[in-house]
Amino acid sequence: QRFSPSHLKETSDILSFVEGSFGNLHLLVLRGQWTLFQLTGRYGNIFSVQFGNLTFVVVSGYQMVREALVHQAEIFADRPNIPLLQEIFRGFGLISSNGHIWRQQRKFALATLKSLAVNFEDKVQEESRYLVETIGEEKGQPFDPHYKINGAVSNIICSITFGSRFEYHDNRFQELLHSLAETLNGLLLCFISHQLYNSFPLIMRWLPGPFRKIFRHWEKLQYFVKGVIAKHKEDLDQSEAGDYINCYLKEIEKYKGDTSSYFHEENLLCSTLDLFLTGTETTATAIRWALLYMAAYPHIQEKVQQEINAVVGQWRQPSMADKENMPYTSAVLSEVLRMGNVVPLGVPRMATSDTTLAGFHLPKGTTLMTSLTSIMFDKNVWETPDTFNPEHFLENGQYRRREAFLPFSAGKRACPGEQLARTELFIFFVALLQKFTFQAPAEAELSFAFTLSLTRCPKPFQLRAVPRT
Numbered sequence: 001q002r003f004s005p006s007h008l009k010e011t012s013d014i015l016s017f018v019e020g021s022f023g024n025l026h027l028l029v030l031r032g033q034w035t036l037f038q039l040t041g042r043y044g045n046i047f048s049v050q051f052g053n054l055t056f057v058v059v060s061g062y063q064m065v066r067e068a069l070v071h072q073a074e075i076f077a078d079r080p081n082i083p084l085l086q087e088i089f090r091g092f093g094l095i096s097s098n099g100h101i102w103r104q105q106r107k108f109a110l111a112t113l114k115s116l117a118v119n120f121e122d123k124v125q126e127e128s129r130y131l132v133e134t135i136g137e138e139k140g141q142p143f144d145p146h147y148k149i150n151g152a153v154s155n156i157i158c159s160i161t162f163g164s165r166f167e168y169h170d171n172r173f174q175e176l177l178h179s180l181a182e183t184l185n186g187l188l189l190c191f192i193s194h195q196l197y198n199s200f201p202l203i204m205r206w207l208p209g210p211f212r213k214i215f216r217h218w219e220k221l222q223y224f225v226k227g228v229i230a231k232h233k234e235d236l237d238q239s240e241a242g243d244y245i246n247c248y249l250k251e252i253e254k255y256k257g258d259t260s261s262y263f264h265e266e267n268l269l270c271s272t273l274d275l276f277l278t279g280t281e282t283t284a285t286a287i288r289w290a291l292l293y294m295a296a297y298p299h300i301q302e303k304v305q306q307e308i309n310a311v312v313g314q315w316r317q318p319s320m321a322d323k324e325n326m327p328y329t330s331a332v333l334s335e336v337l338r339m340g341n342v343v344p345l346g347v348p349r350m351a352t353s354d355t356t357l358a359g360f361h362l363p364k365g366t367t368l369m370t371s372l373t374s375i376m377f378d379k380n381v382w383e384t385p386d387t388f389n390p391e392h393f394l395e396n397g398q399y400r401r402r403e404a405f406l407p408f409s410a411g412k413r414a415c416p417g418e419q420l421a422r423t424e425l426f427i428f429f430v431a432l433l434q435k436f437t438f439q440a441p442a443e444a445e446l447s448f449a450f451t452l453s454l455t456r457c458p459k460p461f462q463l464r465a466v467p468r469t
């Protein structure tokens with residue numbers, strides 16, 4: 001059976017999906033994602049959206065997403081082939097490469113992150129001391145935690161990839177963070193806009209093309225990382241592993257002269273930038289959601305602090321070993337990932353061959369979006385899907401694993417940074433709540449309003465970090 005999306009074309013839903021889109025491409029992406037989620041309720045767990053020549057299939061619900069990503073793991077292992085992204089990444093790196101290049105880079109990334117993982121905890125603990133110190137400087141007055149949190153999280157990727165960190169107020173660092181955020185935001189736009197180019201070349205030529213910005217930011221990021229790589233090459237000490245770039249340079253040496261190897265500097269540059277791109281905004285956004293929820297639900301924050309008092313105390317540095325004795329805090333963090341829904345549509349995949357999903361024929365090359373949103377808010381799974389409720393992850397006072405909880409996606413391209421992200425979330429969160437109580441500024445009402453791109457971020461907000469002693 002060939003799946004036809006024609007029924008959608010006639011609905012007012014699709015009109016609202018495209019409404020306003022010609023004038024502002026952002027609207028299509030930002031509003032579109034939410035509309036897709038709403039469409040699931042009406043059209044079921046698999047439907048396609050067609051807009052001019054742009055067609056993509058959206059799968060929803062735990063079973064259907066699992067069927068695609070786990071049971072048909074090989075078939076949906078690729079990313080869509082997007083000319084605009086090709087111009088940027090040139091098919092290299094981790095996140096948008098395919099085939100042999102991707103397999104080799106991913107295997108190396110997983111093995112290297114694992115070998116460096118022994119130091120993750122130390123690095124996060126060290127960074128959490130800087131974070132606590134800089135937040136303490138706010139002296140309980142209202143401030144926007146965005147730039148300090150993003151700085152701390154990005155410093156972890158800096159330490160892992162090139163072995164050093166930045167001061168939060170360093171202008172070069174802030175520029176780097178800005179370029180990272182802009183590039184990540186532009187990615188989803190790229191996934192969609194290249195097809196719009198094919199469909200509406202005349203209209204597209206008239207548009208200012210916000211995605212063009214990402215070329216500029218990408219240039220800046222490349223320039224920065226190239227400088228770091230050059231410095232590493234000068235100092236490369238063959239006997240010491242050290243950081244990701246050093247490990248990679250040694251791999252290049254190892255495969256020198258092997259024409260089938262893709263370990264070269266282009267791939268090193270792109271893989272490093274991919275770790276920055278994927279590792280900063282996602283984790284930092286989750287931590288910002290966590291602080292916002294704590295300020296909004298003081299009784300939950302108080303219970304977390306009671307657990308911290310009982311297990312870690314007020315002075316000892318928290319460690320990952322504490323986690324198993326802290327089921328309530330672990331449940332709160334899982335609930336933050338569920339409600340925060342940081343990567344709502346996953347990252348697009350592409351069918352590497354013809355296949356069938358729920359009886360529908362999907363030809364080779366079909367772009368697939370996996371609605372992680374539909375899983376996080378599935379009313380058949382979660383007792384109170386729309387309410388922040390840590391009890392979702394608790395049973396008789398113990399942490400309860402939930403099968404239908406996939407914030408890091410699943411299958412061949414599932415997030416390789418999960419362990420690092422979980423370490424950061426736990427240690428930063430516990431270190432902050434050990435020292436501060438987060439509150440809304442006087443007279444201000446906290447809002448869960450968000451902006452959507454590849455990630456789902458809370459709109460800028462202010463909090464007070466009131467010292468606990």
Ligand code: HEM
Binds near residue numbers: 286
């Ligand atoms: C709360 C934090 C994070 C969340 C929610 C998250 C979520 C995700 C999701 C949903 C995907 C898409 C997987 C797919 O295609 O099915 C992904 C991919 C990826 N993530 Fe994460 N991530 C987080 C943190 C990190 C960190 C810290 C790193 C870096 C160490 C990282 C590195 C990557 C990479 C490289 C990919 C692309 C993998 C590939 O294409 O093979 N992520 N992540």
